[in-house]
Amino acid sequence: MQIHKYDTVIVGAGGAGMRAAIEATKRSRTAVLTKLYPTRSHTGAAQGGMAAALANVEEDNWEWHTFDTVKGGDYLVDQDAAEILAKEAIDSVLDLEKMGLPFNRTPDGTIDQRRFGGHTRNHGEAAVRRSCYAADRTGHMILQTLYQNCVKEGVEFFNEFYVLDLLLTGAPGGRRRSAGVVAYELATGELHIFRAKAVIFASGGNGKFYKVTSNAHTLTGDGQAAAWRRGLPLEDMEFFQFHPTGIWKMGILLTEGARGEGGILRNKDGERFMEKYAPTIKDLAPRDMVSRSIYTEIREGRGCGPDADHVYLDLTHLPPEQLDAKLPDITEFARTYLGIEPYTDPIPIQPTAHYAMGGIPTTVRGEVLADNTEVVEGLYAAGEVACVSVHGANRLGTNSLLDINVFGRRAGIAAAEYASATPDFAELPETPGTFVTETLTRLRDSEGGERVADIRRELQETMDKNAMVFRTEQTLKEALEDIGALRRRYRNVSVQDKGRRFNTDLLEAFELGNLLELAEVLVVSALARKESRGGHYREDYPNRDDVNFMRHTMAYREVDADGNESIRLDYKPVTQTRYQPMERKY
Template sequence: MQVHHYDVVIVGAGGAGMRAALESGDRARTAVLTKLYPTRSHTGAAQGGMCAALANVEEDNWEWHTFDTVKGGDYVVDQDAAEIMAKEAIDAVLDLEKMGLPFNRTPEGKIDQRRFGGHTRDHGKSAVRRSCYAADRTGHMILQTLYQQCVKREVEFYNEFYVLDLIMTEVDGHKRPAGVVAYELATGELHTFQAKSVIFATGGAGKVFKTTSNAHTLTGDGMGVVFRHGIPLEDMEFVQFHPTGLAGLGILLSEAARGEGGILRNSEGERFMERYAPTIKDLAPRDIVARSMANEVREGRGCGPNKDYVLLDLTHLEPAHIDAKLPDITEFARTYLGVEPYTEPVPVFPTCHYVMGGVPTNISAEVLADNDHKVPGLYAAGEVACVSVHGANRLGTNSLLDINVFGKRAGIAAAEYANSVDFVELPESPETFTSELLEGLLSGQGTERVAAIRKDLQETMDTNMQVFRTKESMQRALDDIEALRERYKNIVVQDKGKRFNLDLLEAVELNFLLQIAEVMTAGAMHRKESRGGHFREDFEKRDDENYMHHTMAYRDPDATSEGIPGIRLETKPVVVTRYQPMERKY
């Protein structure tokens, strides 16, 4: 086994990981470990834009952006973090521009901006143009730009190294990371990376669901690794279902389509969002639009032979405008559904898109061990983290902003910490857990296939934990997850080889998915109200008196929460500064 020594180790090479690397690499010896080649990271799939109150197109300011973020998150957003994100958004966009990102431009040469759901001016009176964009390829452009800058600065990448364990040791009564253990896909060898600081930037867990815009690799790895070490997961019940996934496929059509004038229609041709959100209609926040679409289908106004989707209508837009602003998503409609967006409306239905919860952090991206203590030297940023700028529902374009603002903060904080401490001594045989895990999977002689268990997990989560939830549906999901966990003990990995063993990799990922699905459902059972992306038909109202808090889930072998052994649920107060909770109308 090889041992490497770095001041800072970053796990994940998407937008958050590479933005962190640009900061830490200038301050300390840094390595980036990624199970994918960096430019294949899921940040590249983000389409619509990155928001900032530049006021290049119309009047705007960071306070309105903060208010929209808090309101959009249904008031369980930590307002100190939201304020920092909105303030630093302007520099974050300008930083990318200076790095060479090709934003669309106004006729005057300024960065162009377009409307996006939930972004308003003057505290909700009308939609505002706040999203800075590069056609509908903004995430792709950010990823390429950051990677170019990392190459320019000679950041060290370990590509296709899959981190499977975090090495934690106790120093002066506090648990502290000593490094990570990674599995090299090309050789099957294990590597230990000793580090003073570790940043997790491993992305989300959307593959818990069947219908999702997420890539096959988004399996909650980072969340699962830290959860095993007693670090909590925060607000995992809040999952965003993007309104406009291609019907039956989940492939994303950006909200930019509605930002450019696209209209959602039901089987009667009605622009039904006028009934649900009279002020900003199709540009209401995603949770409201997704529920509205699902409700139209449930009430019999769906389209198609099975009446199981609604239509996104772009036919009233000029083809030249569509080609200039929305080239990718129109090509998706043609390729995957055989629909010509110039002349035909596109079938769409909500798709799992983003996990608002994750590893709890403070505004410096430091991971929290509990409500009162942080884990020295451990950081998280991006979708794997929950600094709670998204609350119960993320506004569109705030994700690309989140990874840049808090990725930068994580890189700076991790490097500064690394420069102030010495290495922690590695325990003897730090790879033992990972080695036993992989050997156990490879030597299994069971009959269960990983793909079959994953399919059954995704189907029960789609059926029971999607846009609408009830106690009964969630209990069915929990019962199914428990049964699938038993089946998992009997899996077989058919490929026994060492090099690029994707069969083994998927077996490891499935364990993370089962774990994350259980935590999500436990949190949803605990939260007996409807808020943001979490809508319970048995508790349809928001309950600020009892649930104005974050849900904290801990791995605890001696505990039982919501009937689930091994999970302990606690709460954490929401940080409220200037915006008191009010009724959420659009």
């Protein structure tokens, strides 16, 4: 087992991790650990754009952006954080341009902007052009640009180093400090301890517990699960976003920018059904509303296809030149995976599990919270793994590429400044590798006979069926029961690859453990939230209940003296500044 020492260690090399790394490397000795290669991160799959009130093409300002973010999040957003997000958005976009990002341009040569769901002029009057974009590959350009600048700054990467554990001093409930992380080197199977004064988790989402998802195979909640196992809370995990336009059955993302460019959703009768649900901004309503509307159409028998199980994204009225210039990638996806020509035929779509609004709770400086008020010294998180909370109950499109840049930068600066001001490293636990060694040995040596793929498939099936766009007490209880049974079976899971080199069989087994634990947190949090808000819709409680539920869920893992695990739920107040909750209409 090798031991390394760095001032700052960043876990994950997507947008948030690399944005943090650019800042941290300038200020402290920094290492970035990623289970992939940096340019493989899922930031690269983001398409439509990054919101900022540049006002390059029409009147706009950050206050309108703040309001849209708060309203889009169904008032569960912490308003101080949303204000920072919207204000710093402008410099964030300009910083990326200066780093070389090739944005699309206006005729004047400034950054071009387009419409996106839920972004409006003057508090909801009409859709506004706020999304800064590079065709439909904005995430790809952000990921490439940040990696290029990491190369420029000489950021030190440890590629294919999989962080499996977080090391903390102290015990849950007491004062805690980060001591480092334990990483598994894929190439050799060797364990590495990275001691660090500051650790930043930027390890992305956890959508792989759903079957139809836009998430990469590798989005297995590794950071959330590591924090969870060490007794840190997870905030608002019941809020998961279903993006309205995933390729039917496959879940591959087709950007909301397609509707920003004028695309229309239609049911089997050719009806533009969003006119009924959001008369003002129609197809550009926030994602939670559009996804519910699609499933309402399907449930009421107006779905398309032989099984009436999807609707159409219609781009056929848009000029082919516009599709080629503004939406080249998604039109190619339709051709490659469906054999459909979007110039002439509508594209079959269905909502796809897309984004975790919840995650590891942080302050606006990226500091991880150990409870409602106390921070864990030296521990930070940013991006999808974190919950600041700028997305509340439903994230607006283009606010996640923004989030990773604004809060990635903030976390990078705060972590490196903390590391520089802190003379000593925290003591390592006596046997820092114990959890990882024991877990991997158990998985490798087990002859239980349960297969990873079977358990994962069943987990995804129950989550799709019971904890997706529409939920009830009954479906959630069913999911909880299923997950409990799957967790018991998981104890007997075994792998076929017993080797040390690139043992992805073993790591998939570990990842499944993460997904099972996090799915349970989602379902338990969702059961307790007896209201409907944003992405969490309870058919048995169809209204928002501000009296009882205008508060963040804080879930904790508890283990009793006999080693039995349970989930305890607590709540945290929402920070409200300018905006009083109103009915959410579009």
